[in-house]
Amino acid sequence: MTDRAGTPAEPDPPAQEDPAQEDPAPGAPEKPRKRHWLRWTALGISVVVLIAAGVGWWFYRKLDGNITTDTTAAAELRKYEKERPAAGTTAARNILLIGSDTRTGEGNRKYGKDKGTQRSDTTILLHLSAEKSSATAVSLPRDLMVTIPSCTKADGTRTREQFAQFNWAYEFGGTACTIRTVEKLTGIRVDNHMVIDFRGFKKMVDAVDGVEVCLKEPVDDADAKLKLPAGRQTLHGEQALGFVRARKSIGNGSDTERMDRQQQFLGALVNKVQSDGVLLNPTKLYPVLDAATKAVTTDTGLDSLRELYDLARAMRAVPTEKVQFLTVPRRPYASNANRDELVQPAASQLFRQLREDRPVLVTPHSEEENDGRGDGNGGTGGGTGGGTGGDGKPDDADTPPPSSTPTFTGRNAAEGVCS
Numbered sequence: 481m482t483d484r485a486g487t488p489a490e491p492d493p494p495a496q497e498d499p500a501q502e503d504p505a506p507g508a509p510e511k512p513r514k515r516h517w518l519r520w521t522a523l524g525i526s527v528v529v530l531i532a533a534g535v536g537w538w539f540y541r542k543l544d545g546n547i548t549t550d551t552t553a554a555a556e557l558r559k560y561e562k563e564r565p566a567a568g569t570t571a572a573r574n575i576l577l578i579g580s581d582t583r584t585g586e587g588n589r590k591y592g593k594d595k596g597t598q599r600s601d602t603t604i605l606l607h608l609s610a611e612k613s614s615a616t617a618v619s620l621p622r623d624l625m626v627t628i629p630s631c632t633k634a635d636g637t638r639t640r641e642q643f644a645q646f647n648w649a650y651e652f653g654g655t656a657c658t659i660r661t662v663e664k665l666t667g668i669r670v671d672n673h674m675v676i677d678f679r680g681f682k683k684m685v686d687a688v689d690g691v692e693v694c695l696k697e698p699v700d701d702a703d704a705k706l707k708l709p710a711g712r713q714t715l716h717g718e719q720a721l722g723f724v725r726a727r728k729s730i731g732n733g734s735d736t737e738r739m740d741r742q743q744q745f746l747g748a749l750v751n752k753v754q755s756d757g758v759l760l761n762p763t764k765l766y767p768v769l770d771a772a773t774k775a776v777t778t779d780t781g782l783d784s785l786r787e788l789y790d791l792a793r794a795m796r797a798v799p800t801e802k803v804q805f806l807t808v809p810r811r812p813y814a815s816n817a818n819r820d821e822l823v824q825p826a827a828s829q830l831f832r833q834l835r836e837d838r839p840v841l842v843t844p845h846s847e848e849e850n851d852g853r854g855d856g857n858g859g860t861g862g863g864t865g866g867g868t869g870g871d872g873k874p875d876d877a878d879t880p881p882p883s884s885t886p887t888f889t890g891r892n893a894a895e896g897v898c899s
Contacts, residue, residue, distance in 0.1 A: 539766065540785060546773035549783040553673065556632060556656035564660070565669040565835075570610040572837040575782075575791075576659060576673040577604040577617075578650065579681070601725070602742060603646070605662060605670075607834045612794050614802040616840050617746070618830070619739045622647035624820040625813050626665050631657035645819055666831040672781045680775025681724075682717030684749075687771035688758065690714040691748050693723060701729035720745070736807070740891075743805035747893040751800050754893075799894075804842040806890030829886050842890040 557564070568574075579602030603620045624646040631639050631653025639652045649661040659670045676684075685691055692714050699708045706722030706729070708715075715723055724742045727735065758764045773785065782788060795803075809826035813819035822828075833840050 543769050543773045544785040546770065547783050547785070547788070548777040550655060550673070550675070550777050550779055553654065553656040553659065554779055556653070557659065560629075560660060565663050565667055567669055568671075568835075568837070570837050572610040573608045573671050574668055574834070575606045575608070576662060576670045577602075577606055578655065578658060578673065578675045579603070580650070580675055580677045601647070602739075603650075603658065603662070604746075605666070605668065605834075607668075607837075608791075608794060608798075610837050612797045614804065614839070615795060615798045616804045616806070616834065616842070617743070618834070619743060619805070619807040620646060620662065620665075621735060621739065621807065621810060621820045623735060623818065624808070624810060624822070626661055628652060628657065628661050629664060631660070666835070668831060668835045673779050674782065675777040676775050678721055680771075682721050683771040684768075684775055685715070685720040686717045687768040688749065688752055690716045691720060691745060691752060693745065693748070695730075697730075699726065699729050701726045703727075704729070739807050743807075743891060744895075747803065747805055747891060747895060750795075750803055750893040754796065754800055801892050801894040803893035804840065804890060805892070806840075806842050806888045809888065826886075826888070830888060833886060839885045841885045841887045842892060843887055844889070844891060844895070 704722040704726035809823035
């Protein structure tokens with residue numbers, strides 16, 4: 481072979497062999513193709529991550545979409561902003577929990593006829609301290625005599641301001657009317673609210689696989705659809721609802737004892753969620769979140785999964801012995817023994833402590849205090865404090881704060897129902 485000048489061309493250089501392509505020696509194993517293996521591994525991991533992210537996003541969207549937002553209450557409350565208590569200056573939060581006795585909706589009709597009205601079967605004001613060091617849940621008796629402001633009804637008409645039993649507020653004007661009544665009574669601004677009905681409560685209990693209770697005597701209550709033997713037992717949805725609703729068939733038949741039983745049950749529920757590691761176990765957490773998000777109707781400040789999770793995380797930080805339950809100090813109403821009135825100055829003292837995010841000490845009931853409504857539910861120590869009187873009007877704002885932590889009878893979540 482010659483080049484273009486006619487001179488012989490240089491011979492082609494010998495081909496360089498790729499060591500990686502050399503044939504292995506006889507009997508030697510083949511070398512793994514690491515680069516191919518790494519590429520396939522990375523691809524597989526990427527697919528798994530994408531699938532997990534997609535499933536996680538689907539779960540998030542599903543749970544977020546379960547929540548029902550109450551915009552009506554917010555619109556109504558804006559009309560009365562000037563008369564509402566001022567917003568707190570700290571990170572403390574006051575959340576009003578309302579248990580509705582509505583018979584409308586799936587699973588609720590069997591508890592009675594739907595007469596087109598509903599009342600707040602249970603109302604609890606939950607105060608979460610700014611430092612997340614304590615949570616105090618105050619039950620407000622449904623039969624407490626209070627001043628209910630003029631409220632807008634569902635049909636657009638208005639009620640007149642009147643002195644009536646507390647749970648009429650929810651029937652008159654729904655959540656907004658109840659919030660305004662609570663704020664007028666306590667001087668505490670309600671930051672957020674949640675409403676839960678019968679069906680939602682049952683699903684919450686079932687999601688944690690039931691709650692343990694102890695009964696001194698067997699129960700047979702047709703009205704509450706409850707029949708239970710005496711002794712220690714775990715209650716699930718339907719039975720749990722009957723347990724917290726039953727009145728005449730357990731104990732002395734008073735609403736006081738029923739509220740105490742509700743507080744015990746909620747404390748046991750909180751304790752179980754924390755002790756069973758539900759909040760840290762995804763397989764246990766999802767059913768609880770699914771039930772919780774389906775169960776509640778909230779204001780716009782709690783109507784997303786992130787906001788509910790932040791609230792749950794804040795509650796998780798509170799030691800169970802600092803999750804306290806009590807009933808506002810009250811006694812039989814002077815004009816009607818079947819109604820309640822506040823015990824003063826204990827009630828005003830309690831309201832002031834919560835309003836100013838000051839400590840409240842809750843101690844167990846004594847045997848003498850468990851006989852129904854009475855002065856045993858009052859507080860002790862520290863002076864009169866501020867707040868509002870029985871007429872709903874604010875007391876003297878210049879009253880000095882109490883000099884020591886006031887004490888009230890009640891319980892904490894660490895005690896449980898069987899304590």
